[in-house]
Structures are given as structure tokens and as C-alpha cells.
Amino acid sequence: MSQTSYSSDFLNRAKTLVLDEISNEQFGVSELAAVMNMSRSSLLRKIKKQTGLSASQFIRKVRLEEAKILLEETEFTVSEISYKVGFSNTSYFIKCFREEFGFPPGESRKHLEEYKEEPGKKNDEEVLNTKPSNETASLQKPSKSFLSRHKHKIIIVIAALVIAYISFYLGSTSEDAVAISNTQKSIAVLPFKNMSADSSNLYFVNGLMEASLGNLQKIEDLRVISRTSVEKYRASKQSVVEIAKELNVKYIVEGSGQKNKNEVLLNIQLVDATTDTPIWTAQYNYELDDIFELQNTVAKKIALAVEANITPKELARIDKKPTKNIEAYDMFLQGYEISQNKTAENLQQAILYYDKAISLDPEFAMAYAHKAIAYYYLDEFKIKKKYVNELNENADKALLYDAKSDISLMAKALYYVATHEFNLAIPHLEKALEYNPNSAGVVLFLSDLYARAVPNTAKYLKYALKGIQLNIEANDSIGKSYIYLHLSNALIQTGFVDEALENIDKSLRYNPNNEYAPFLKIFIEYAKYKNLEKTTELLENEWRKDTTRLDILNEVAKLNYYQENYKKAYKFYKILNTIKAERQIDVFPHESLKMAICYENMGLEEAAKQFYNSYSVYCKNDKSIYKSASLAFKHIYNGNYDDAIAQFKVFSNKSNFQYWMVVFLQQDPLIKKLQSHNEYHKVIQSIKDKFWEDHKEIKQTLKQNNLL
Numbered sequence: 001m002s003q004t005s006y007s008s009d010f011l012n013r014a015k016t017l018v019l020d021e022i023s024n025e026q027f028g029v030s031e032l033a034a035v036m037n038m039s040r041s042s043l044l045r046k047i048k049k050q051t052g053l054s055a056s057q058f059i060r061k062v063r064l065e066e067a068k069i070l071l072e073e074t075e076f077t078v079s080e081i082s083y084k085v086g087f088s089n090t091s092y093f094i095k096c097f098r099e100e101f102g103f104p105p106g107e108s109r110k111h112l113e114e115y116k117e118e119p120g121k122k123n124d125e126e127v128l129n130t131k132p133s134n135e136t137a138s139l140q141k142p143s144k145s146f147l148s149r150h151k152h153k154i155i156i157v158i159a160a161l162v163i164a165y166i167s168f169y170l171g172s173t174s175e176d177a178v179a180i181s182n183t184q185k186s187i188a189v190l191p192f193k194n195m196s197a198d199s200s201n202l203y204f205v206n207g208l209m210e211a212s213l214g215n216l217q218k219i220e221d222l223r224v225i226s227r228t229s230v231e232k233y234r235a236s237k238q239s240v241v242e243i244a245k246e247l248n249v250k251y252i253v254e255g256s257g258q259k260n261k262n263e264v265l266l267n268i269q270l271v272d273a274t275t276d277t278p279i280w281t282a283q284y285n286y287e288l289d290d291i292f293e294l295q296n297t298v299a300k301k302i303a304l305a306v307e308a309n310i311t312p313k314e315l316a317r318i319d320k321k322p323t324k325n326i327e328a329y330d331m332f333l334q335g336y337e338i339s340q341n342k343t344a345e346n347l348q349q350a351i352l353y354y355d356k357a358i359s360l361d362p363e364f365a366m367a368y369a370h371k372a373i374a375y376y377y378l379d380e381f382k383i384k385k386k387y388v389n390e391l392n393e394n395a396d397k398a399l400l401y402d403a404k405s406d407i408s409l410m411a412k413a414l415y416y417v418a419t420h421e422f423n424l425a426i427p428h429l430e431k432a433l434e435y436n437p438n439s440a441g442v443v444l445f446l447s448d449l450y451a452r453a454v455p456n457t458a459k460y461l462k463y464a465l466k467g468i469q470l471n472i473e474a475n476d477s478i479g480k481s482y483i484y485l486h487l488s489n490a491l492i493q494t495g496f497v498d499e500a501l502e503n504i505d506k507s508l509r510y511n512p513n514n515e516y517a518p519f520l521k522i523f524i525e526y527a528k529y530k531n532l533e534k535t536t537e538l539l540e541n542e543w544r545k546d547t548t549r550l551d552i553l554n555e556v557a558k559l560n561y562y563q564e565n566y567k568k569a570y571k572f573y574k575i576l577n578t579i580k581a582e583r584q585i586d587v588f589p590h591e592s593l594k595m596a597i598c599y600e601n602m603g604l605e606e607a608a609k610q611f612y613n614s615y616s617v618y619c620k621n622d623k624s625i626y627k628s629a630s631l632a633f634k635h636i637y638n639g640n641y642d643d644a645i646a647q648f649k650v651f652s653n654k655s656n657f658q659y660w661m662v663v664f665l666q667q668d669p670l671i672k673k674l675q676s677h678n679e680y681h682k683v684i685q686s687i688k689d690k691f692w693e694d695h696k697e698i699k700q701t702l703k704q705n706n707l708l
Contacts, residue, residue, distance in 0.1 A: 010046060010050065011047075011050055011051065013036070014032065014036065014047070014058070015062050017032060017035050017036065018032065018059050018062040018063070019062065019066060021086075021343075021344060022062075022063060022066055022084065022085050022086055023083065023084050023085070023086055023380075023382065024086060024343060024344060025086040025087065026341065026342060026343045027059075027086065027343060027344070028056065028059065029043065029044070029055040029056055029059065031343055031345060032055065032059065033055075034345060035345070043055055060096060060100075061100065063085040063086050063087070064085070064096060064097055064100045064101070066085050067081050067082070067084075067085045067093070067097065067105065068097075068101065068105075070084065070085070071105055071548075074583075077548060077549065077550065077551075078090065078093075078094065078105045078106060078546060078548050078549070081093075081105070082094075090515060090516075093105070094515070094546075095513075104546065105546075105548070106545070106546035106547050106548045106549070107547075184250060185221055185222050185223065185250070185306055185307075185308055186222070186223040186224075186225070186248065186249040186250050186251065187216060187222060187223070187224050187225070187249055187250075187251045187252075187253060187302070187306065188224075188225040188229070188230050188243070188244070188247045188249045188251070188252055188253070189209060189212055189213045189216065189224070189225075189227075189230065189253040189255075190230050190233055190234075190243070190252060190253065190254050190255075191206070191209055191230060191231060191233065191234040192205045192206065192208055192209040192255040192256055192257050192266075193205070193255070193256035193257075194256075194257070194258065195256045195257060195258040195265070195267075196257075196258040196259055196260065197258075197260075198259075201258070201259045202337075203333050203334050203336075203337035204257075204259045204330070204333060205256075205257040205258070205259070206333075206337055207333035207336070207337070208255070208257050208264075208266060208291075208294075208295065209227075209255065210227060210336070211295040212253070212255075212268075212295060212298050212299055212302075213227055214436075215295060215296060215298075215299030215318045216299050216302060216303065216438070217436050217437070217438035217439060218314050218317050218318055218435070218436050218437075218438075219303055219308055219309075219310055219314050219318075219437075219438075220311075220314065220437040220438075221308040221309040221310070222303065222306070222308050222438065223249075223438065224438040225247050225249060226440035226441075228440075229247065229440075230247070239276070240252045240254070240271050240273050240276060241273050241276050243273075244273030244274075245273075249273065250272065250273060250274055250306075251270055251271065251272060251273065251302075251306055252270075252271045252273050253268065253269070253270055253271075253302060254268070254269050254271065255267060255268040255269070256268075259288070261288075262287055262288045262289075263285065263286070263287065263288065264284075264285070264286050264287070264288055264291055264294065265283070265284070265285050266283070266284045266286075266294060266298070267281075267282075267283050268281070268282055268283075268284075268298060269281040269282075270302055270305050270306070279305055280301065280302070280305040282298075282301065284297070284298075288326055289326055291326065291329070292321045292322070296318050296319055299318055300315075300318065317404070317435060322364070322365070322366045323357075323361045323363075323364045323366070323367075324361065325360050325361040325364070327360050328356075328357040328358075328360035328361040328364055328367070329357070331353050331354075331356040331357035331360065331367075332353065332354065332357040332364065332366065332367050332370070334353045335349075335350040335351070335352070335353025335354045335356075335357065335367075335370070336350070336370060338350045338353065339370065339374055342377050344378060347374045347377055347378050348378070350370075350371075350374050351371055351374050351375070354367045354368075354370055354371040354374070355371070358371070363401045364401070365397075365398045365399075365400075365401035365402030365405055365407075365408055366398070366402070366405065366407055366408075368394045368395070368397040368398035368401065368408075368411075369394070369395065369398035369405065369407040369408045369410070369411040370407065370411075371394045372390075372391050372392075372393075372394035372395040372398060372411035372412075372414070372415070373407075373410070373411050373414060375387035375390045375391040375394065376391050376411075376414040376415070376417075376418060379391070379418060385418060388415070388418055388419065391411075391414065391415050391418060392415045394411065395408070395411035395412040395414070395415050396412070398411050398412075399411075399412055404435055405435065406432035406433070406435040406436035406439050406442065407432075409428045409429070409431050409432035409435070410428070410429065410432050410439070410441065410442055410445075412428050413425040413426075413428035413429045413432070413442075413445065414445075416428070417445070417449075420453075422449050422453035422454050423454060425445075425449065426446065426449055426454060429442050429445055429446050429449075430446065433446070443463050443466050444463075446459070446463040447460060447463035447464045447466075447490075450463060451464070451489075451490070455624070455625075455658075456656050457490075457493040457494045457656045457657070457658055457659075457698075458494060458655075458656045458694065458697075458698045458701075459656070460490050460493065460494075461490040461491065461493070461494045461496075461698065461702070462698075462701070462702065464486060464487060464490040465487070465490075465702065481507045481508070481510035481511030481514045481517065482507070482511075482514065482516075483507075484503045484504065484506040484507035484510065485503075485504065485507040485514060485516055485517050485520065487503045488500045488501075488503035488504040488507060488517075488520060488524065489520060491503060492520070492523070492524050492527065492659060493658045493659055493660075494659060494695060494698055495659040495662070495691065495692070495695040496699075497524065497527050497528050497659075498528075500524050500527075501521070501524050501525070501528060504517055504520055504521045504524055505521075508521070515545070515546065518538075518542055519539075519542050519551075519552060522535055522538045522539050522542065523535075523660075526663075527659065527660075527663050532559070532562070532563060535559065536556070536559045536560065536563070539552065539555055539556055539559060540556050543556050550576060550579065550580075550587060550588075553572060553575060553576050553579075554576055554587075554588050554591060556572050557569050557571075557572035557573045557576060557594075557598075558591065558594060560572065561594050561597070561598055561669070562664075562667055562668065562669070564669055566597070566598045566601035566602065567601075567602065569594075569598045570598040570599060570601070570602045573594075573595050573598055573599075576588075577595070589614060589615070589617075589618040590615075590618055590622075590626075590630065592611045592612070592614040592615035592618060593611070593612065593615040593633060593634065593637060593670075595608075595611040596608045596609070596611035596612040596615065596637075597637075597669070597670075599611060612637070615630075615634065616634065618630070619631050619634055625651075625654045625655075625656075625657055626651070626654075626657065626661075628647045628648070628650035628651040628654070629647070629648065629651045629661070631643075631647045632644040632645075632647035632648045632651065633668070633670055635647060636670045636671070636673055636674055637670060639673075641673070641674055641677050642677075644674055645674070645677055645679050645680070645683055648683045648684070648687065649683055649686070651687060652683060652686040652687045652690050653690070654690070655690070655694055656694055657691065659691065659695075661687070661691070662687070662688050662691045662692075665684065665687065666684060
């Protein structure tokens, strides 16, 4: 791409506007034209004339140049910067960056040259200069020793990367298989067709569809696919049978509607996709004032036709009217439709409509809730939050006027997410799921929180699987690749090794350039084959592909520590700690004891003491389920073996810890000092037994709920 100069006032203004929305991936040519008060065609011509670039290339160039600055001046990782400059897919970001600057983003930081040792130290030079191997053979040769620590996180950035993609259904068998147990009472409501003479009434017809969908989602006995998943079929020419197969559902709802002054006409049919047969059809002609009765009737008729069990509480929630003011509802529907495309401009416009709805009905809980949610997305990906107070105030009003609304509870949960009070968000989300068991948005947030913020392997896997079944929107191979990556991560953490390997292979088939999938696969294959030597080699190769990946760098150092190759481990830890000091960041504090041992073996007693002190502080402040295991290793280091055994006994009573604890626990060099203790084998076995007990329970629960 040509080097563009931003010399004109026009280009400077355009660049400034793009930078204002730099983290918003939806900000494109149309949005730039709108904020510059120009037609799209005028913008295209003017940018082309002054830069030789298309408008989309210009926007991408601004994003990439900002990314380069962030890489050179901040401590953020490549994936973090990818999101900050509006690329939701890191692999695509790396591709564009390489095309723009001639080298990948990982080479923007030249750290390695600073850490090369003097000539003659062949082993250290080999560590840094060995070329990556193309070998990808399975890890089938056993190793005699592979040492690990507690709380071993395979991918520290995976949750943030994949949450936008958790949307495509992943079967537990073949990709085309349809499990009967999962489809017996499964429904997809396709976008309704607008038959009104006035095309501007589309928002109203979409509102009818959304309300029908929402009412069905309140029935726990049904599995209802989300709107985002079916939206791609709005203009599709695929048959009902083809659509149902893609969505893994048995029933399809089709409809058309029109609004004519104060009348609403709705044609609707329910199709059994297994036989391509309509099993219920109806035509309704209602007064506009009776719109809620129409929506509720449709939901109950569909539920009856598919023989779903509806509880009295669910029936009451379906019959509940969101507002008594039809004009307020109309304003709400217009705002909601606009907000589906979450650009900053659209969200601000939606808020204006919600305000109009609230002015007509000051107790309109749904309007308050969606207004709060709009404020959350306005601040999403922003380092400095501008709308936290507005988010909280509107969420509180939504709860005040309807405390049993899943949307109200979701809005309040998002406030706690925005303020990083994740433990307070979870109860609101889980309560929301009681009121709307098919809420894909709630399920996906819970999956994310249990993956990263409040780790719980059982719940992470449960909600990841459920969310994937409900939300099936990914259309491209890159999106599907990250979905399989996410599921594989959840599966391996809970001990489903073969299933994890199957899904990580699918991830790589969909996108061989997925930079996170090979990293995860290396560890999954170690869990299966226990080949430490090959694991170390493959992991070092992955790190050389992007030397800004501190997560991989840490694991490379750790693998060498496990093999008691302290000199090589020290080499990598030295690189890691130098970068940490330069960037003034504190990451991997739980690894400080390993660092202390490596530095101690290199004769660096003072540095070793500092790392030990850091580890002691970490243990004191650790509030996770792994604290007792952390303390056990500290006691072993100090020769207090009885205290170490006591702490391992405490840990053996913890639930839902990661599989890596079982796989690697006995391999740490420190653990050898404990092996002569008369209670060693018993306490280690009790930890393993506890994990497999939890694993068995998870497997049984998932099968009972048709999630595995």
C-alpha cells in the first residue's frame, strides 16, 4: 500500500474521526461519511483523489498506523492491540499489518537483540537462534519427567479473543450430525417479511418477530435459536430443511406481517423440518392496541403445537405486558431496531428513542434496560469509561420497575462487568437465566466470566456448550475456527482430552493461520501423549513466530525449568523479566518461585531472594482455589514438609480445578523433595481422585442436559 500523507485539512479531519472510533470495528466508510456530513460517493472520490486509496483502505491504514504506534510505545500484546484498533480477528490483523509494513507486528519490538549473550556461549545462542521446525508430528513418545505448577493457564488471552465468536453450534460427533435429543423441541424463528406498503414499518415487523422469539425463549422446555443466528437467512433462498440442518433444529417458524394505521396483520406458520410439513398455520388481524395479546397468543400456540411443557410461572412471564402505552412501545421498537448495529452513532440514536419511550411511560422497564445496555456498548473496549453512571442509573430503574426481567438483570450485570465487580455480575446473570433459559447473551457472558474472571471449569464448559447451541451466527471459516478453539479450551480444562483434540483439529482445519490454536494443541497433545521433549520444541517454535507473546515465553521458560534445565530456563526468564521491567507490568506472579529457583541455580542469590519474596506476597494475596497448593510449594521450598502435606490436603477438598493440576502436579522439581514423606502418595492420589470425581459429575450433568 502506498505511503499516504495526511497533509490536507480534509484528510486530517477524516483521520481524527477514524481515531475517535478506533476500537469500533463497525466504523466503516458509511459511518465516516455520515460524521463528515458527506455522501458516501463524495467521500470515496475525495479520498481516492488525495491518497490514491479507496475509503476502506484509508480507514484500515489509519488503524494500522495507530497499531504500530501502540506496539512501539505500550506494553499491550498483539491481540490486545488488534482489538484496540478495531480488528476483531487477530489473524486478519497480523495479515494486514504485514501487508502494510512488510513485517509482522511481532517484529515491531526488537527485544531479542538486547539479550544475546557474548560469543562462545553456544547453548544460549542455540536457544535464541534455532530456526522453527516444520514438524508437527503427534506427541506419542513418553517422557520421564515433565514438571508443572498449579494454576497452569494455557491461554491467558483466549477469552477476550473468542467471546465475539461464541456463536456457532458445535456438535460432539461429526459436523453434520444432528443429535435427536438436542432437536426434539428446538425452534428457529426466521425473520418475518415486511408486507407493509411502507418499507419504514420494517422495524415494527421485526418487533413482532423479536417478541415471538422472546416469549418462546422463556420456556425452559424449548431450545430457541437467537435472533443474531437467524438474521443471515432474511433474504436466503435456502429451503426450510436446509436452514434447519444448519441450525440443528427440528422446527422453523416463518411469518409475514404488515402494519396499516391501527391494524396489524400477521401470517405465520410452524414447519416440521424433518418432514418439510407445516404443522400449524394461522392468520391474525388485530387492532394495534392488542399487539401484546397477539404476540402472546402466537408463542402459546407454537409451544402447544410442539408439545412443550409450560409452567405457570413461564406462562405468567409470557402474558406480562412490557408497557401499557402503545406509542411508547413503538418508540422502543424503533430504538431497538437501530441498536442492532452497534455503532456509536446508532447507539446514541437508539438512546434518544428509548428516552422518548420513557417520557411516554416513566415505568417502562424494558426501555430503561436497553438504554443501560446501549451505554455499556458505547464504553466497550474503551480504556476510560464515560457512561458508567448512566449505565448504573438506568439499570437500577429497570430493576425497580421489573425485577424479574432477564433484560433488567442483564443490564445490572453489565454495570458490574464494566466496573470489574465480576462476582456481583454473576448472581444477576444466573437469575436472568432463570427467567429466560434461552437467553444466548446471558449464557455467553457467564461462559466468559467463568473462563477468565471467576474461574470455574465445570461452569465454563457448561455455559460454553449451552451458548454455542443457542447462538449460531458465525458464517465464515475464521469465526468457526475460534469457536472450536474456545470449546477445545473448555473441554481440556475439565479433562475431556480426546474431545478437546478433536475440536482443536477442527479449529485448525477452518483456519490454519489461527495463532492460538497451535499453542493450545501443543498442550492438549502433551496431556494425551506425555512427550516433554517434543512439547518443548514445538512451543519454542510457536514463540519465535511472535516474540511479543509473553504468555508463550513464560511457558517456554517453565518447560525448561520442569526438565531441570535451569540455565536455559533462566535465559528465557531473563528475557521475560527484562520486558516486564521495561513495560512496568506485573504478570505471572505465581511463577516467581520457579524464577527464584532458576536464578538461585545460576548463582544469583540476591535476585532469587527477591523472586521468593514476590512469591510470598502472591501467596498472601491469592484468593483463588489454588492458594493452598501455592502455599504447599512454598513450604516445600523452605523444607517444611509436614506443612506442605497439610496444604495439599486442603487443596484436595477443592472442586472444579483445572485438569493441568492433575497432569503436571507431580512433575515439579520441588515435589521430589516431598516424595519420601509417608503421606505423600495418599494426598496426591486424593487430589487426582477429587478431579476425576468432579469430571464424572460434569460428564453426567452435561449428558443429562444434552450438552455433550
